[in-house]
Amino acid sequence: MSVVSAITVTVPATTANLGPGFDCIGAALKLYNEFKFTRQESGLSIHVTGTEAERVQTDESNLLYQAFVKFYQYIKQTPPTVKIEIKLGVPLARGLGSSATAIVGGLVAANQLEGTPISQSHVMELAIAMEGHPDNVVPALLGGCRLAATSGAAWEICDVPWHQDVVPVIAIPNFELSTSEARRVLPTEVSRADAIFNTAHLGLLLRGLETGNGQWLKTALQDRLHQPYRKALIPGYDALNIAAVSAGAYGMVISGAGPTLLALTDKLHSEAVEAAMLAAWQEKGITAEVRSLSLDTQGAKSF
Numbered sequence: 001m002s003v004v005s006a007i008t009v010t011v012p013a014t015t016a017n018l019g020p021g022f023d024c025i026g027a028a029l030k031l032y033n034e035f036k037f038t039r040q041e042s043g044l045s046i047h048v049t050g051t052e053a054e055r056v057q058t059d060e061s062n063l064l065y066q067a068f069v070k071f072y073q074y075i076k077q078t079p080p081t082v083k084i085e086i087k088l089g090v091p092l093a094r095g096l097g098s099s100a101t102a103i104v105g106g107l108v109a110a111n112q113l114e115g116t117p118i119s120q121s122h123v124m125e126l127a128i129a130m131e132g133h134p135d136n137v138v139p140a141l142l143g144g145c146r147l148a149a150t151s152g153a154a155w156e157i158c159d160v161p162w163h164q165d166v167v168p169v170i171a172i173p174n175f176e177l178s179t180s181e182a183r184r185v186l187p188t189e190v191s192r193a194d195a196i197f198n199t200a201h202l203g204l205l206l207r208g209l210e211t212g213n214g215q216w217l218k219t220a221l222q223d224r225l226h227q228p229y230r231k232a233l234i235p236g237y238d239a240l241n242i243a244a245v246s247a248g249a250y251g252m253v254i255s256g257a258g259p260t261l262l263a264l265t266d267k268l269h270s271e272a273v274e275a276a277m278l279a280a281w282q283e284k285g286i287t288a289e290v291r292s293l294s295l296d297t298q299g300a301k302s303f
């Protein structure tokens with residue numbers, strides 16, 4: 001492809017961990033950020049509209065721009081001066097991969113502006129290195145539900161079949177929890193028993209997502225590596241868990257590092273699960289947005 005003067009990239013939100021798959025599995029959701037880059041001689045300008053626009057930096061510290069610059073450092077070129085227009089649809093610091101949208105968006109936009117000098121898998125490796133874990137940036141880039149593993153060299157990515165009857169319900173509270181803060185509360189070591197617990201439950205989760213087997217999903221959506229330490233950072237976690245399961249959900253997990261909570265259910269119960277989770281947070285005086293979302297299957301798209 002040839003060098004172009006402008007590019008627009010849309011990147012989906014992502015829900016990472018899915019319970020036992022800490023730092024290795026995530027799914028893209030039909031909720032998007034849009035980033036438009038236009039070459040301009042007059043220097044960098046960043047304009048933000050949409051959800052919580054006032055909270056996004058508009059100088060060189062902006063994460064989207066940082067990723068854009070990282071790309072040019074990688075190809076050993078000077079980044080062009082650009083006008084950046086950001087349309088936010090993914091709430092910030094809520095566990096829906098907003099940082100991943102910025103990292104993927106900046107890298108993909110730069111690659112497209114320069115006529116795609118590097119491959120998509122190269123973009124993915126750069127994104128993982130920048131974010132520090134693959135479970136948001138990989139599904140954000142590729143779409144769908146993805147599992148990522150590495151033995152230290154390259155990353156192996158596999159798509160995880162998601163049964164059409166498995167419905168994700170997200171409950172987004174009006175308070176934030178930064179990923180860095182939620183990672184700080186995690187222990188540096190885990191017991192063999194907890195490692196085995198999560199290994200087995202992740203395997204069951206993969207089979208439950210593929211088949212839609214409710215019994216497998218009910219058991220699989222448990223974790224001992226991160227949620228026991230993070231739930232204390234999310235007021236109402238236990239109440240929402242009880243409410244969601246009572247309304248028919250297979251189970252509830254923390255979306256990414258939170259505070260958004262994710263329930264998995266079937267189409268028959270999704271509306272009841274939404275209502276139950278919303279009511280549970282309202283009873284605690286917490287405002288939230290609760291909705292069922294479909295999986296995004298396309299990932300980052302540029303035009």
Ligand SMILES: Nc1ncnc2c1ncn2[C@@H]1O[C@H](COP(=O)(O)OP(=O)(O)O)[C@@H](O)[C@H]1O
Binds near residue numbers: 056062094100258
């Ligand atoms: N669209 C965006 N453009 C620029 N920076 C963004 C964007 N979305 C998120 N960020 C950056 O990512 C930070 C949130 O990252 P993080 O704490 O990991 O939360 P999340 O769970 O949303 O990924 C924001 O404070 C902001 O600095």
Ligand SMILES: N[C@@H](CCOP(=O)(O)O)C(=O)O
Binds near residue numbers: 023094097257
């Ligand atoms: N595995 C990470 C996922 C962070 O997801 P985010 O959406 O909160 O950025 C973690 O749990 O720390």
